[in-house]
Amino acid sequence: MSPPLVEVSAISRSYAMRSGMFGRATAVHAVDGVSLAIAKGQTLGLVGESGSGKSTTGRIVLGLEPPDRGEVRFDGKPMAMPATAAWRAQRARMQMIFQDPLGALDRRLPVATQIREPLDIHGIGTPADREERVRELLRAVELTPAHGARYPGALSGGQRQRIVLARALATKPDFLVCDEPVSALDVSIQSQVVNLLCDLQAELSLTLLFISHDLRVVRQISNVVAVMYLGRIVEIGSADDLFARPEHPYTQALVSASPAPGRRSAGRIVLAGDPPNPAARPQGCAFHPRCPRAIARCASEVPALSVVGGDRQVACHLVTGAQTRDAA
Amino acid sequence: MAPLVNIAGLSVAFSGVPVLRGVDLTLHKGEALGLVGESGSGKSVTWLAALGLLPRHAQVSGKVTLEGREILGAPATELDRVRGGRIAMIFQDPASSLNPVLTIRRQLCEALALHRNLQGIALKAEARRLLDLVGIPDAGRRLDAYPHEFSGGQVQRIMIAMALAGNPDLLIADEPTTALDATIQAQILELLSTVRRELGMALVLISHDLGVVAENCDRVAVMYAGRIVEEAPSNQLFADPAHPYAQGLIGALPPLDGPRRRLTAIPGTVPDPAKMPGGCAFAPRCALASESCGLAAPSLAPIADDRRVACIRAEASRRALLGIAAE
Numbered sequence: 001m002s003p004p005l006v007e008v009s010a011i012s013r014s015y016a017m018r019s020g021m022f023g024r025a026t027a028v029h030a031v032d033g034v035s036l037a038i039a040k041g042q043t044l045g046l047v048g049e050s051g052s053g054k055s056t057t058g059r060i061v062l063g064l065e066p067p068d069r070g071e072v073r074f075d076g077k078p079m080a081m082p083a084t085a086a087w088r089a090q091r092a093r094m095q096m097i098f099q100d101p102l103g104a105l106d107r108r109l110p111v112a113t114q115i116r117e118p119l120d121i122h123g124i125g126t127p128a129d130r131e132e133r134v135r136e137l138l139r140a141v142e143l144t145p146a147h148g149a150r151y152p153g154a155l156s157g158g159q160r161q162r163i164v165l166a167r168a169l170a171t172k173p174d175f176l177v178c179d180e181p182v183s184a185l186d187v188s189i190q191s192q193v194v195n196l197l198c199d200l201q202a203e204l205s206l207t208l209l210f211i212s213h214d215l216r217v218v219r220q221i222s223n224v225v226a227v228m229y230l231g232r233i234v235e236i237g238s239a240d241d242l243f244a245r246p247e248h249p250y251t252q253a254l255v256s257a258s259p260a261p262g263r264r265s266a267g268r269i270v271l272a273g274d275p276p277n278p279a280a281r282p283q284g285c286a287f288h289p290r291c292p293r294a295i296a297r298c299a300s301e302v303p304a305l306s307v308v309g310g311d312r313q314v315a316c317h318l319v320t321g322a323q324t325r326d327a328a
Numbered sequence: 329m330a331p332l333v334n335i336a337g338l339s340v341a342f343s344g345v346p347v348l349r350g351v352d353l354t355l356h357k358g359e360a361l362g363l364v365g366e367s368g369s370g371k372s373v374t375w376l377a378a379l380g381l382l383p384r385h386a387q388v389s390g391k392v393t394l395e396g397r398e399i400l401g402a403p404a405t406e407l408d409r410v411r412g413g414r415i416a417m418i419f420q421d422p423a424s425s426l427n428p429v430l431t432i433r434r435q436l437c438e439a440l441a442l443h444r445n446l447q448g449i450a451l452k453a454e455a456r457r458l459l460d461l462v463g464i465p466d467a468g469r470r471l472d473a474y475p476h477e478f479s480g481g482q483v484q485r486i487m488i489a490m491a492l493a494g495n496p497d498l499l500i501a502d503e504p505t506t507a508l509d510a511t512i513q514a515q516i517l518e519l520l521s522t523v524r525r526e527l528g529m530a531l532v533l534i535s536h537d538l539g540v541v542a543e544n545c546d547r548v549a550v551m552y553a554g555r556i557v558e559e560a561p562s563n564q565l566f567a568d569p570a571h572p573y574a575q576g577l578i579g580a581l582p583p584l585d586g587p588r589r590r591l592t593a594i595p596g597t598v599p600d601p602a603k604m605p606g607g608c609a610f611a612p613r614c615a616l617a618s619e620s621c622g623l624a625a626p627s628l629a630p631i632a633d634d635r636r637v638a639c640i641r642a643e644a645s646r647r648a649l650l651g652i653a654a655e
């Protein structure tokens with residue numbers, strides 16, 4: 001096994017949130033003791049409910065925001081202090097793509113200029129080299145120089161997202177964080193972008209952190225998948241196996257709730273109770289108020305993430321080792 | 329049985345640019361119809377036009393009848409009684425549909441007073457019953473809360489409660505769950521189908537999520553570039569789509585189990601409404617397109633019981649398959 005390119009150890013991050021106009025500030029534990037490792041050339045998919053801390057984890061991994069506790073190591077070295085030369089060198093090797101391609105682009109500049117921007121900023125190559133690199137990048141995302149001359153408003157959603165991707169690849173990064181990169185796109189365009197990402201990853205042996213709440217897209221692109229609930233990882237394992245045999249009751253509900261044409265809702269797990277509130281994290285297992293299998297212990301004791309067999313780790317009092325897998 | 333709603337040749341243009349180009353759709357009492365299709369294909373505009381909710385500069389033509397009575401261009405007083413009464417709509421952007429400075433009680437009671445003629449204690453009891461129905465815990469006390477004091481999933485349920493206030497015969501839910509997680513989405517859709525069964529209400533579910541529609545609707549209509557291109561019972565559409573665009577949509581969906589395969593992406597993008605190609609609007613992206621596809625826009629033609637498709641190639645091959653002589 002090659003050593004991980006990205007290694008996240010027990011990171012935590014909380015924000016102060018005021019409830020109501022005169023309310024007291026309460027701490028929102030957006031990320032609470034998350035550990036992850038992504039091997040070179042692999043894709044880790046991060047799924048979970050809205051507000052479970054996926055984007056916060058992504059920002060911390062990229063060094064856009066420091067963790068309150070814990071550490072992120074990139075290629076064996078700790079993240080450099082922001083705004084230093086070492087940090088800039090590290091940052092040139094990592095890039096990100098966000099959900100909203102129109103928001104990520106400047107409406108007043110031709111898109112080719114925007115693809116070239118990171119090369120200008122990092123002073124990579126001569127002006128002629130840069131022009132050539134832009135043409136190459138446009139080709140890589142299956143667009144033409146004519147597209148490059150256009151403004152963002154004159155491109156379709158899928159084409160804009162490909163421009164964002166081309167720009168992210170300009171500095172030849174080793175590591176890419178994609179935060180909901182296809183959620184804003186039509187199903188028909190989504191598949192174009194997903195295919196392109198898979199191809200580029202294979203060609204360039206990119207390492208990816210892929211954040212999405214679309215389980216289908218995540219499975220399509222990931223080797224390993226981690227499931228978050230209220231700031232913690234509740235299950236992690238290899239993508240195909242995890243979606244075929246989810247172990248944590250939340251993952252089971254999530255997978256069964258993911259609608260599929262041709263399958264009627266028979267056997268679907270519909271949870272009761274309200275959506276989780278990050279500002280009022282329940283005691284014990286954070287999922288227990290909605291969990292159909294909760295026992296008394298779940299309300300008081302936090303289940304630890306532990307290996308239950310193979311490469312699967314689960315944080316649930318009822319899932320411990322091989323016996324539960326056989327019983328299922 | 330007379331249909332509940334019948335839409336015929338509904339067309340809409342904004343400043344001369346046609347965005348809806350002749351939509352025909354029939355809806356029966358108590359039926360759940362799904363409407364899927366590309367963003368911008370006219371799913372929302374179809375129902376906004378039918379209910380007279382488009383801005384003044386929209387040019388609307390065609391026929392829309394509610395139990396035989398024409399409602400397109402009906403006087404405002406009559407439309408006011410239809411909207412929120414006979415037909416209720418949950419809009420795509422829920423946050424903007426609730427008034428942030430009024431309590432939930434005020435907003436629910438206003439809707440109830442307008443459409444149900446309730447007063448006093450009966451009015452309050454009904455407001456509370458509705459909140460209970462949509463599963464807001466501690467409904468009695470929560471009535472006095474403001475919209476921002478509820479979670480996203482709860483706001484969505486309150487929207488449903490408001491829509492149900494007029495005891496509608498038809499609920500149009502425009503992307504009611506897009507902003508929500510899968511587990512909360514499942515809860516809300518379950519709620520909608522329970523309510524539908526209990527009240528015998530018809531439902532139009534607008535979504536670009538094929539899975540959501542497949543599981544919650546009896547029949548599905550697929551829209552592309554301002555037209556309906558295929559209409560079929562849910563199970564048949566997903567098992568055996570006939571229109572190349574519908575086939576593309578279903579093929580583009582990554583599977584959640586089984587072996588991974590490369591996604592069959594539909595090449596290209598939707599045509600600009602201002603530069604619509606002559607003939608079939610899907611032809612530039614269609615793998616099956618032939619020369620005749622560019623000549624005239626195919627009309628929605630029956631290929632089997634309950635199934636219609638607007639594609640000359642699909643129509644021909646299906647008819648051949650069924651041994652129906654082409655005329």
Ligand SMILES: Nc1ncnc2c1ncn2[C@@H]1O[C@H](COP(=O)(O)OP(=O)(O)OP(=O)(O)O)[C@@H](O)[C@H]1O
Nearest residue numbers: 015016028030049050051052053054055056057278
């Ligand atoms: N800058 C901030 N200030 C205060 N609270 C924040 C901030 N950023 C995130 N949060 C809170 O932290 C929690 C986790 O947010 P995060 O954006 O990481 O969730 P997510 O899993 O990406 O959700 P989504 O799927 O909706 O994008 C949420 O409760 C959010 O409201």
Ligand SMILES: Nc1ncnc2c1ncn2[C@@H]1O[C@H](COP(=O)(O)OP(=O)(O)OP(=O)(O)O)[C@@H](O)[C@H]1O
Nearest residue numbers: 342347366367368369370371372373374383536601
């Ligand atoms: N008020 C308006 N003025 C001008 N054009 C409009 C207006 N409302 C809608 N349109 C245009 O009409 C077309 C159909 O829009 P509609 O909102 O019905 O699409 P949709 O199928 O609901 O898409 P989505 O899935 O993105 O909600 C689009 O091209 C849209 O830009």
Ligand code: SF4
Nearest residue numbers: 285288291298316317
């Ligand atoms: S620990 Fe208990 S409450 Fe949490 S998921 Fe497992 S069974 Fe459910």
Ligand SMILES: [Mg+2]
Nearest residue numbers: 054055056179
């Ligand atoms: Mg996020």
Ligand SMILES: [Mg+2]
Nearest residue numbers: 371372373420
């Ligand atoms: Mg719409």
